[in-house]
Amino acid sequence: MSHRAVVLQSGSAASAVAVAGTLASLALFLSLTAFIAARNVLGDDASVRKSLVVGPIPAAIAVVFTTYELNSFAGVALALAVVAATVKLLYGRSNGLTAYVTLLHFVVTVILGAVLFAGLTLLSSAPA
Numbered sequence: 001m002s003h004r005a006v007v008l009q010s011g012s013a014a015s016a017v018a019v020a021g022t023l024a025s026l027a028l029f030l031s032l033t034a035f036i037a038a039r040n041v042l043g044d045d046a047s048v049r050k051s052l053v054v055g056p057i058p059a060a061i062a063v064v065f066t067t068y069e070l071n072s073f074a075g076v077a078l079a080l081a082v083v084a085a086t087v088k089l090l091y092g093r094s095n096g097l098t099a100y101v102t103l104l105h106f107v108v109t110v111i112l113g114a115v116l117f118a119g120l121t122l123l124s125s126a127p128a
Contacts, residue, residue: 023056023063031055033112034083037105042091050090052104057082079105 034054038046058079065075086103088095 008083019063019067023059025084026057027059029055029113030058030109034087034105035108035114036108037101038091038109039086041104042093045091053090054083054086057086 006023017030031052031054035046035048035051038051061075061079061082064073065072065078083105084098087093087101089100089106091101093101
């Protein structure tokens, strides 16, 4: 008697449009949180244009690490290192101030992401 292993899948592979939309929305979200962090630390020296440069690379890292099921902690560490390098390059501040902007960017991203996720979950579970 032959036993075959059955692979369970939650859905089919994502389309290119879905991946591009996820990447673009995540990049905009990370750019927004980068601007909030830079604005709170640097004041008027923060700019929207510079913040738009910060978001796409960590978003691409997140999509690649998720797609290939790589270690998520390594992905977060790599994304934080890239954000720190980008902030250092764009704003030209000291290492301490760069680390502070990066830490605040991480904190704002986690808090705002949790609030948005909770709000969407609450809305989706509301009675019709």
